[in-house]
Amino acid sequence: MKSSNTIWHHATxxxxxxxxxxxxKGALVWFTGLSGSGKSTLAHAVEERLHQENCRTFVLDGDNVRHGLCADLGFSDEARSENIRRVGEAAKLFVEAGIVVLTAFISPFEDDRDRVRNLVGAGDFIEIYCQCPLEVCEERDVKGLYKRARAGExxxxxxxxxxxxxxxxxCLVVETSxxxxxxxxxxxxxxxxxxGIVS
Ligand code: PPS
Structure with a gap:
């Protein structure tokens, strides 16, 4: 809950x-898609390209953030919403810092993604759908999680x-398969x- 006794301090x-x-410019490039759809791979590859062009960047990745900022969250619908809310707030700080922040979260719910869009502003929120058929993600199963999920584990x-x-x-659909x-x-x-975010 927001304290009523805090006053925003404006930076010079x-x-x-x-x-x-x-x-x-600063911007939030939000990759969404199924597990194994290529979000992290693409986010890091875009970061690499931008970095080589002297852009200031940072990747926030689902697996990594869940080791710290969101270590207390599981995968219920509510926990995922809270995960995305926190990531949105963190990403907003990066955008304010003038950084191109790239995020790689499944972010399965439209409402949660819309909330982040509204938080950072639609003009600064570049939503990219890593579209990949479930069968292909399952076939890749890089982390072996689909197999375990199918087994009920x-x-x-x-x-x-x-x-x-x-x-x-x-803003964009990337067919990663x-x-x-x-x-x-x-x-x-x-x-x-x-x-007009980068030149
Ligand atoms: S979410 O839905 O946006 O809150 O998920 P996210 O923070 O991106 O975390 C997804 C990564 O967590 C691993 N993992 C799971 N994914 C989906 N469902 C369940 N139950 C689950 N349990 C663990 C998995 O490695 C996801 O990484 P990616 O990169 O998406 O494969």
Missing amino acids: VTRARREKLNGH IAHFTGISSPYEPPRSS VLSLEESVDVVVALLQAR
Whole structure:
């Protein structure tokens, strides 16, 4: 609950000044998709490309964040919503810092993603759907989690025993089972350039 006894302190170094120093805009590039759909791989590959172009970037990744900031959260619908709420708040700070923050979370619920969009502002929220058929994700099963979920060893597993709501209004759909990683990076970076976030 928000305390009623706190007053916002305005910084003299503004977001606009930080962006000028950085030479690009801050933005939240939000990758969503099933487990194994390629969110983390793509987020890190885009970060690598942008970093080489002297952009200031940071990746917030589901597995990593759940080791710290969200270590107390499981995978019930409520826990996932709280996970995304916290990540949205953290990401907003990065955007204020003039950084291109890339997030890789399943973020299965449209309402939760919309809440983050409203929090950071629609203009700064670039939602990218890593579209990949469940069968392909399951076939890849990089972490062996689908096999365990099918065996009933993992409850509430996205796509198996927990829902995934595909975005209705994403900025971009990347078919990760069709495009190569290099091609996927190209389309994401082209979008960021077209939006005037990076040059
Ligand atoms: S969520 O839904 O956005 O809160 O999930 P997220 O924080 O992105 O965490 C997803 C990673 O957690 C692992 N994992 C599970 N995923 C889905 N369902 C269940 N029950 C589950 N349990 C553990 C899995 O490694 C996910 O990583 P990715 O990169 O998506 O495969």
